[in-house]
Amino acid sequence: MFMHIRCGMSEEDGQQYYALVNLADTEITRMATDYSDNELELFRKAMDFILDSDNGLASSTDILNLADTVQTKKMKKKDAEQVLQRLVQNKWLCEKNGEYSLSTRCIIEMEPYIRNVYQDxxxxxxxxxxxxxxxxxxxxxxxxxxxxxxxxxxxxxxxxxxxxxxxxxxxxxxxxxxxxxxxxxxxxxxxxxxxxxxxxxxxx
Ligand SMILES: [Zn+2]
Ligand SMILES: [Zn+2]
Known part of the structure; x- marks a missing residue:
């Protein structure tokens, strides 16, 4: 009963996509069942990095460097690489030629956060x-x-x-x-x- 369908557009081809959003939970806490605290922190940092960038992209080096700044629990480079892979597999991030962008799913589900923090x-x-x-x-x-x-x-x-x-x-x-x-x-x-x-x- 707390489910809600949200519509978004693929930034690649302009096509419309729909995602089922659970209104009872906040977006990040819903990921908490799949990811540990420091993995979520890395994801949040990667998302902020991409949103702050001019072109909406981050290289794997950029993201692996962010892993050094994770504070909840120290993260090794190797672990960060695996988290990155899982984020792509679970369709939170997209990877193309070694560059990472936010997936359509991510933009739809994190929309309240993105609108709140990046009002422009x-x-x-x-x-x-x-x-x-x-x-x-x-x-x-x-x-x-x-x-x-x-x-x-x-x-x-x-x-x-x-x-x-x-x-x-x-x-x-x-x-x-x-x-x-x-x-x-x-x-x-x-x-x-x-x-x-x-x-x-x-x-x-
Ligand atoms: Zn547009
Ligand atoms: Zn203008």
């Missing part, structure tokens, strides 16, 4: 949490957009401008590599719109 990490287009994303370089603006959302919103525009502050958008526009019909339309009524009104930042 919300996509200007779909209003979901955005980790792997592009950011407006105007320091007074600084909005974020997912790569698939950037691709969609700037499609066919030779000179893209930030949808919020209208400054030139200096980043490379990614290719939209899935068919348009699979993308959620921004004007569709649904959970993402509800969230937008609840969490959306006032425009400057």
């Amino acid at each position: 990490s919300v996509c200007n287009i779909c209003h979901n949490v955005a980790v792997q994303s592009q950011m407006c370089e105007n320091p007074l603006c600084g909005i974020r957009m997912h790569f698939p959302c950037v691709a969609r919103v700037f499609r066919g525009q030779p000179e893209p401008h930030c949808p919020a502050c209208k400054d030139f958008w200096p980043h490379e526009i990614p290719e939209l590599n899935i068919s348009q019909s699979q993308l959620p339309a921004p004007s569709q009524p649904g959970p993402s719109n509800e969230k937008a009104s609840r969490y959306g930042r006032p425009r400057r």
Whole structure:
């Protein structure tokens, strides 16, 4: 009865995914059955590292160095490597070419935490949490957009401008590599719109 279905978007391809969320527990305590205290601490540190990074990625070296700063119980490099593997197996992290990112599952289930701690990490287009994303370089603006959302919103525009502050958008526009019909339309009524009104930042 405390279960709730939450919807999120893959930052890779823009497709929508659903995760079953247990509202009775907080996200990290629910992981506590599978991971020990120092393993959870490493995961939290890795998550913060990725959220603080510009590109939403951390290398295995970055994460293994974080293992040295774990305070609950000292962790050997070898143990940290195994934790990292399990986090990928259990789909909390994704690994690609030695770089780690937060999985879609992680972003959906940790959404309350991410929104709380990183209030600017919300996509200007779909209003979901955005980790792997592009950011407006105007320091007074600084909005974020997912790569698939950037691709969609700037499609066919030779000179893209930030949808919020209208400054030139200096980043490379990614290719939209899935068919348009699979993308959620921004004007569709649904959970993402509800969230937008609840969490959306006032425009400057
Ligand atoms: Zn988005
Ligand atoms: Zn801007």
